[in-house]
Amino acid sequence: MSRKIGDVILDLQNISLRFGGVKALTDISFDIREHEVRAIIGPNGAGKSSMLNVINGVYHPQEGKIFYRGAERKKMEPHMAASTGIARTFQNIALFKGMSVLDNIMTGRTLKMKSNMLLQAMWFGPAQKEELAHRRKVEEIIDFLEIQHIRKTPVGRLPYGLQKRVDLGRALAMEPQILLLDEPMAGMNVEEKQDMCRFILDVNDQFGTTIVLIEHDMGEGMDISDRVVVLDYGKKIGDGLPDEVRSSPEVIKAYLGAGH
Amino acid sequence: MGFFIETLIGGLMAGMLYSLVALGFVLIFKSSGVFNFAQGAMVLFAALAMARFSEWANAALGGNSLFLANLIAFVGAGATMWLVAWAVERFVLRKLVNQEGATLLMVTLGITYILEGVGQTIFGSEIYNIDVGMPKEPVMMFESLFEGGILINKEDFIAALIAALLVGLLTLFFQKTPVGRALRAVADDHQAALSIGIPLNRIWVIVWLVAGVVALVAGIIWGSKLGVQFSLATVALRALPVVILGGLTSVPGAIVGGLIIGVGEKLSEVYLGPMVGGGIEIWFAYVLALVVLLFRPQGLFGEKIINRV
Numbered sequence: 001m002s003r004k005i006g007d008v009i010l011d012l013q014n015i016s017l018r019f020g021g022v023k024a025l026t027d028i029s030f031d032i033r034e035h036e037v038r039a040i041i042g043p044n045g046a047g048k049s050s051m052l053n054v055i056n057g058v059y060h061p062q063e064g065k066i067f068y069r070g071a072e073r074k075k076m077e078p079h080m081a082a083s084t085g086i087a088r089t090f091q092n093i094a095l096f097k098g099m100s101v102l103d104n105i106m107t108g109r110t111l112k113m114k115s116n117m118l119l120q121a122m123w124f125g126p127a128q129k130e131e132l133a134h135r136r137k138v139e140e141i142i143d144f145l146e147i148q149h150i151r152k153t154p155v156g157r158l159p160y161g162l163q164k165r166v167d168l169g170r171a172l173a174m175e176p177q178i179l180l181l182d183e184p185m186a187g188m189n190v191e192e193k194q195d196m197c198r199f200i201l202d203v204n205d206q207f208g209t210t211i212v213l214i215e216h217d218m219g220e221g222m223d224i225s226d227r228v229v230v231l232d233y234g235k236k237i238g239d240g241l242p243d244e245v246r247s248s249p250e251v252i253k254a255y256l257g258a259g260h
Numbered sequence: 261m262g263f264f265i266e267t268l269i270g271g272l273m274a275g276m277l278y279s280l281v282a283l284g285f286v287l288i289f290k291s292s293g294v295f296n297f298a299q300g301a302m303v304l305f306a307a308l309a310m311a312r313f314s315e316w317a318n319a320a321l322g323g324n325s326l327f328l329a330n331l332i333a334f335v336g337a338g339a340t341m342w343l344v345a346w347a348v349e350r351f352v353l354r355k356l357v358n359q360e361g362a363t364l365l366m367v368t369l370g371i372t373y374i375l376e377g378v379g380q381t382i383f384g385s386e387i388y389n390i391d392v393g394m395p396k397e398p399v400m401m402f403e404s405l406f407e408g409g410i411l412i413n414k415e416d417f418i419a420a421l422i423a424a425l426l427v428g429l430l431t432l433f434f435q436k437t438p439v440g441r442a443l444r445a446v447a448d449d450h451q452a453a454l455s456i457g458i459p460l461n462r463i464w465v466i467v468w469l470v471a472g473v474v475a476l477v478a479g480i481i482w483g484s485k486l487g488v489q490f491s492l493a494t495v496a497l498r499a500l501p502v503v504i505l506g507g508l509t510s511v512p513g514a515i516v517g518g519l520i521i522g523v524g525e526k527l528s529e530v531y532l533g534p535m536v537g538g539g540i541e542i543w544f545a546y547v548l549a550l551v552v553l554l555f556r557p558q559g560l561f562g563e564k565i566i567n568r569v
Contacts, residue, residue, distance in 0.1 A: 056455070082457025090455075096448035099441070106438075107445045111457040113438055131438060174456060 005226065006034030008067075009210055010055065010178065015064035017050055017234075024050040025061065025234045032178070037204055037211045039221050039242075042231035043254060048214045049091070051231065052180055055212065056088055057081040083111055087176035089167040091183040091214075097156035101166050104155055105141060108173025109134040138173055144206075145169050145199060161192035168199060172207075179203065181213040185220055197224050218246060218255065230254070266410045267526050273413070275522020276420035277481060281499035282506065282514040283427065284474045289508045291447040291467045292353070293361060297368040300496025301375035302472055304488075305344065307479030308379045309337040311388035311488045330392055334476075341472030344375070349464045357460075376493060385490070390483040394418060419481045426477055427515055430470070434511065443467060447509075501549035507562025517560065521545045 010032040017025040025047045032038045042048050053059040054066070057076045066073045068084065081088075087108075096104050113130060142151055145165050150158060155166055164184065171179055184200065185193045197220050203209050215221030222228055228245045230238035232254040238245045245251055281303065288296040313333035321329055352367055395414040434440040446453045446463045454460065479488070482495055499518070506517025521544075529541040552559065 058454075077459075078454040079457050079459045082455065088455050090452065094449045094452035094455075096445045096452065098448060099444060103441055103444075107441055107453075107458070108456050110438070110442055110445075127438075170452075170456060 005036045008032070009034045009069055011067040012055070013065045013067070015051075015054060015061045015066070017047075017054060017059055017061040023234050025054070028064075028231070028234075028236045030229045030236065030239055032210060032212060033227075034210055035204070035208050036226040037200070037213065037224060039213050039215055039225035039228045040231060041215045041218060041222060041228060044216070045233070046231040047234040048216075048231055049182065050234075052088070052182055052212070052214055055178075056086060056180060082174060085174075085177035086180065087171035087174040087178070088180035089164070089171050089182060089184060091186060093160075093163045093167050095155045095163060095167055095170070098154060100152050100154055101147060101158075101169075102138065102142070102151045104166055105138045105169045105173045106134065108170040109138065111174065141169050141172050144172075144202070161188055161195070164188070164192075164196065165199070168196075168203075172203065172209075175207075176209060178210045178212060181211065183214055183216060186216060193220050200224060218251075222246070262410055266412075267530050268523060269410065269412060270416070271523035271526035272519055273416040273420040273522070274526065275519040276423040277478070277518075278499050278502045278522055279427065279515045279518025280423045280474060280478045280481070281496055282502040282518050283430065283511065284471045284478070285496075285499065285503045286506075286508065286511055286514045287430075287471050287474065288467055290511075291443050292464055294353075294364045294368060295361065295508070296471065297365060298371040298375055299471065299475060299499070300493040301372040301379070302341070302344070302475035303479045303482065303495055304490065304493040305375045305379040305479075306337055306341055306472065306476035307390065307483040307488045307492055308383040308388070309340045310334065310476065310480055311390045311483060312383045313337055314390065315388070326391065326393065334480075337476050338473060341476055342469050345465050345468035345472050348468050349461060353464055354461060372493075376490075380490075388483075388488040390480055390488060392480060392484055394484050415485065419485070422477065422481065426474065427511075430474075431511065433470075439466065498545065501545035504549040504559060505552050507559025510559065510561035513559055513561030521548065524548060 008031045012031065013029050015025055015028045016023070028047075028051070040048050040051055050059060054061050056078070057073075057080060058078045060075050076084075096107065099107075112134060113127075142148055145168065147162065147165055147169065150162065155163055158166070168181075168184070181200070184196055188196065200211060200213070201224055204211050213221050213225070222242045222245070225242055227240060228238070228242050229236060230245055230248075230251050237254055238248045238251045240248075281299065284299045284302070285296060288294055288299070310333050313336040314330050317332040317336075318326060318329035348371060352371065356364060356367060395418070398411050398413045401410050401412055434444060442453070442458050443463060443466065445456075445458060446460060450460065453463075478495070479492065482492055486492070502514065502517040502521050504517075505520060506513025506515070525541045525544045528544050529538070533540050556562075
């Protein structure tokens with residue numbers, strides 16, 4: 001691979017998250033390096049989604065520190081993750097169903113639009129020129145994801161695999177530094193999974209985007225990752241190269257149960 | 261035949277005004293999931309602001325230019341509705357993110373009373389006039405086509421035109437501009453909208469502002485017709501069946517629903533009224549809404565409610 005893995009971009013230190021009396025995450029530390037594909041895997045209820053929401057700024061851990069690009073990150077509002085260059089996709093696709101594929105991906109450009117909201121509302125002068133520039137960028141993404149033929153279709157009508165691809169497209173339109181993928185392969189057939197893997201690797205390779213992906217099982221997601229974190233019951237039980245993790249006794253126990 | 265068409269046109273024009281109020285409901289429901297009971301109070305509040313600002317501006321200008329006074333009043337009333345939108349988001353909605361629909365509905369009931377009270381405290385509680393120079397006299401048209409011609413109320417006609425224009429502008433705003441796209445995005449999925457960095461708070465202010473401006477236009481039209489008085493707040497109740505008929509989430513639904521109810525009221529009053537002793541106009545809309553609820557709970561144009569089991 002041509003890309004080079006860089007320095008640590010996001011460093012999570014001793015993260016603990018509780019909801020009332022329920023411990024969702026306990027003392028978890030790991031880091032994410034620039035340009036790498038980092039997987040977080042674990043069985044149901046392991047705390048993967050909580051972890052993602054911590055990175056995304058939706059949940060605020062009671063303990064622990066987060067360093068983003070060298071600086072400690074303060075508590076932030078959910079919508080601010082986007083402006084710091086963190087984009088995400090959703091496990092249960094959260095697209096804007098009534099809107100076309102094109103419009104959905106265009107919403108990803110919201111933060112890149114600089115002209116005054118009032119001018120935008122009136123579709124006037126510089127705002128119009130800007131809209132066209134963004135439109136060009138979005139068309140590139142549509143080409144990249146090979147969804148030209150459905151660009152005007154309302155996303156609600158698309159099959160599942162394509163919806164997932166549009167979800168990815170919307171996140172890409174933000175030109176993020178870090179892309180969080182919440183179970184990108186869940187519920188897909190083999191062919192769709194292969195397509196998705198290819199797109200994830202292409203994104204990583206061509207745009208240099210750092211990718212954090214959550215997967216339920218030790219499948220395709222792990223194969224395309226550089227390093228893997230394994231969670232179980234809110235604790236970290238493994239961290240390393242895919243092959244190391246796969247052969248770790250503790251990880252095997254978590255997945256297959258004791259006695260194997 | 262001429263009489264039938266006259267009634268039909270009268271109904272269409274009245275319906276356009278219902279649509280306008282219904283639109284206010286739909287805009288807010290679509291983007292924030294709040295059924296805004298305060299829409300009627302907003303109409304009253306906006307109309308009061310418009311009437312008094314116009315009066316004061318006219319006095320300040322020495323009564324020389326009614327047009328200028330009205331223009332100043334319109335801008336002033338618009339700014340007032342912006343303040344209302346800001347205050348509602350800042351002090352009410354922001355505290356109630358992720359609450360049940362019923363909670364939010366109750367809150368808008370509270371907003372209703374506050375707007376009615378504050379409005380009448382600031383602007384007074386008498387009956388005021390809004391004079392935007394609407395022509396009052398009716399005209400005869402198509403005299404060559406129909407016997408006796410068709411009598412059209414000019415004021416209603418202009419009001420319907422304004423309403424249609426506003427509806428057209430709003431449709432463009434929602435479908436074609438980036439802000440409109442962000443609004444639709446928020447309406448579809450809050451979480452996803454947050455994840456791409458759309459600030460919900462600002463969007464809600466915009467939505468309530470748009471609903472406020474719609475209320476202002478409705479207030480001016482109804483106000484210049486009936487005078488600005490407390491009963492304006494109940495105009496919104498007349499729009500309730502429109503929203504049920506058209507579907508709470510559909511902008512075209514609000515328009516078509518308004519037209520159907522406007523026409524239905526007038527036609528049933530004229531043609532069925534004599535059989536049951538009249539007064540149909542008062543309850544027709546509600547009965548129609550009830551029937552629609554029985555067979556299509558989501559309304560004619562609303563999104564079908566499908567629950568995953």
